[in-house]
Amino acid sequence: MYFRRVSVALVSGLVGYGAWYGYNGTSADHGQALSRGFTTTTNTIDPAAEPTRHVLVIGADQLHKGTVVGNEPISKMTHHDGRRVLEIINPEQATEVLRKSEESYLVNRGQGVVRYDLVQLPSNNPIEDDHDEKIVQVPSRDEGASNADSSDWMFWGVFDGHAGWTTSAKLRQTLISFVANQLNETYKAAGPGMFPAAEAIDNAIKAGFTKLDDEIVHQSVEKVLRSGSKTLAAELLQPALSGSCALLSFYDSRSKLLRVACTGDSRAVLGRRSESGKWTATPLSVDQTGSNPDEVARMRKLHPGEPEVIKAGRVLGGLEPTRAFGDASYKWSREVSTRLRNAFFGRTPSPRLKTPPYVTAEPVITTTKIEPENGDFLVIATDGLWEMLTNEEVIGLVGKWIETQEASSSNSGSSNMESTWSRLFGSSKKAQLPIEQGGENAEKTPIRLQQWGISPDAPGRFVVKDKNAATHLVRNALGGRNEEQVCSLLTLPAPFSRRYRDDLTVEVIFFGNSAKTGDGDVVPNVEAMAPLSQPVKAKL
Template identity: 45%
Template sequence: MVFVLTVSPRLLYVTNRQLQNSKRLFTNGTSKLFKSSTGALVNASRNSRHVPVKSGGRYFKKRHVAFVSGVIIVGSYITFNHSNYYNLDTAPGSNVNGNGSGFNPKSLPNKGVSAIGEDKRFYSTTTNSVNQDFSLGHQSLKQGVFLLNDEQVSNKLRQFEESYNVHRGKGVLRYDICQLPSNSPIEDDRAEEIVQVPILQDNNIKTSTDWMFFGVFDGHGGWTTSGKLRDQLISYIIHELGTIFKPAKEENLRYVPNSATIDQAIKNGFLKLDHEIVNKNIERLLNDNNKARAAELLMPALSGSCALLSFYDTNSRMLKVALTGDSRALLGSFRDNKWTVRQLSIDQTGSNPTEVARIISEHPDEANVIKNGRVLGTLEPTRAFGDCRYKLSASIQERIYKQFFGRRLPNNLKSPPYVTAEPVITTTKVNPENNDFLVMASDGLYEMLSNEEIVGLVVKWMEKEKMIKPQKSFWNYFSSTENKLPEAVDITSDKSSKQPFRKSRQSSGNGYFLEDKNVATHLIRNALSNGGSREQISMLVSIPNPVSRRYRDDLTVTVVFFGTDSRVQDDGGQLEINSEATAGGVTLAKPKL
């Protein structure tokens, strides 16, 4: 059987954004019970956040790029034998034609396919001289791309998946996590933590609540900033909450503050950590002039990261979502006999009218403060940790670069700071009885799936895992719904967030896969499938990182299931690893400075 792959120049153009219980005491005894993000997974960055894609002297908006506008022809029969081999030496960005576009149509051979053996097919977009350096008399170091078989694809998708059952009787049943790196090392990161807090309610009832934290940190320009957030952000938030949950007269009990005070504490935690990363560390570096510590202190300030943090108070059932950047949180709910999806965070980018108006009001005399949908024409998120190039004065930056290292100043830098780490916080009442669930993910997922598709995929997975019963109606008996996702209505009022753009299929959602025990892995697999194509998944997963960053972003997904379990009493247990939905994850940590 033969697999024939034909690639048009347009397929090779889709580059940058396409296929692209120890105790922790407050003053008087609040204890930290669990931290499941012990080692944090590898993390992935988004290099294309800083500079628009440039090809042949033109800037292309990512929304205008087709997911696969080139033609993929599967000839004869399809097989994923280990012998299939494809060489993609002139993947966009290799600058073959010398003009920066990374692709030269003239370099395509006259015959797209040539045999290399009885059942092998070899495809090259380069001339033979690129593959073999005759002047040096040895083979080139460039390697081909092997198309992975189904088992290898699943192993790679599951490499960093984790799942935990929460035996606390507090309204959270389980949470699943999965990451798929694209950068090397991955620039995304994540963290989860549960803290038990004894409280005294207004009616003098003594009880306890669980503070549940779930964080997704989408780095760009490096992994060091998101690594800082993984290690420190939740601790900063806990410290700030400890100052506002005032101790009661009874030992180890605390009064509960109002919602606005909690919001301010979360904002303070964000801002204080960013001030430590950007201002205090650089001040230490310049004062001490210690070149040995330059990487440790400077790199988290130079790179950047978005931060999406959810804080669930199990006693009040209030879910607070704090966002700095353009990751996204969704709440899926079954209400009024239908599934709904609501965005709990709105993307903060140079394309968001609210964010644009805010920045222009802060810098009214700077015409280029937002250009091409980016801050100063280069940075897409309007809020972020790190990114000191958009926060520090020109004189300080020049001093840093002269004494240590860094990048040149952004154009039009006049009155920094332009970017802030202050989050926007939303508060939502959760109803565990309504099968509510929370989906948090870096923007790599939302580039490929719509809000409705994500909720539909989760609901279909829940039906398959018998977490809920499929919804039946009169019309189900006269039409086949097996190949369709459950309908979800998007009730988000603010529609300014970006829509998925890495798609070629108009009717996405009519095809899907149901083969993962981990729902986060399930979402990533289906996002890569572009509407149900197994070949598409294999192609995207087979491209090694960091080359894969040209075709897809790093992916980090966390899904939290709310609900009640009558078999578990309050405070009845701790976290339990769900082994059938956990393939690894904690075994490979991202480097630490």
């Protein structure tokens, strides 16, 4: 990330901030102008007598980095142009911010999953991302089978909200239940001892998605119009007017099949050990946006004669994802939108709106056979992560993290969990990321690296210092070994931070053939979780 370096000094709160107010920002070189704004008092300051602190000066379209001498409070908003000066947090504080929402669970069920880690980092205030995880114990379909023959349906979902947080919150509350109910009906319809066809399972997942979106977008309107209540309208229409992408992974421990259902541009990537000992990165979803040629072709086929159905890579020139929950202004007819706006509230329909709906919640589903015995792992994350790291970097970083955890276990003695970990994942002492390179299929440089002016080939970018694999990914996405950049990005307040990074939600799921222990509980892995004021209950 590029910061202009400015050396400034504060004599006292009064004099220093007076000099700051005196800066008019008219010079083409803002760094020099800012420095001149403080130089009237620098000759009276002995820097050795006061502590020196690093600051960010936040402008409308630029960041400046500088130093401030003194103990006075630093956060200040200017009176005329919105510029703001903030003290940069230190590396210890940055680690506290990164770990504030981290969670980790040990899965002792003997059903092919041994652990999952997750973390969130807001950029919006409040965060517009959300997530949900559930494990459903499924009785055996064979006659006379006991509980010992049961299997698990395991779900992990990340939800990337936009234009507000209410749609993603609705998905957290209900999406997995909608999908599980549809799957249950499909399996029951197959009959005792029988299993549904693959297409029927996919259709059940799609039905769970689309039924929930119908409730959010259309059934809410019916209830609001019947009631005429503005209070009810405010409650029911919020998830319809905002929107959210959704990525839901569904693992059936009986078949060892992992299905990934993607609506929007969150992403799932599988890590698998190759014969060389390195890891391969296999994307299990495709970003569904106006930049995806297949999605563009689908949209143009559905809306012939509308050349602006995709404009500048966006639906009707506005919405980037072509599939999403909510976003009702792209799904309601012009009549419904106008009626709701006149009676309650809402957005004016786009002048390009002709043949809605333009956006669907129906997911694209992939199916992959998991190899728990080989230590496969899955990373699912909202698009904020993939704006900063490639698929290969993400898988390589988790691979490097695994090596570090195994080495740490060897040095400190092994518990049962650590022994399982070592057996599944092995170890390596190589310095670079242990990832097979993609060759001609290598990805483009992530857009945030381009924005920050960082070369993806810069040596020594990455670091391993977190017990939580998801937190490890977020730290390295923000700068890794470059602590100055990590601290600066975490110092930026909302809404300015949104220009440099998005909300982040990351989950890492580790597969493995560990034995069931105890009652098969899912228990907190406290060493990889943020400190909590109250004990965490087992999660199942």
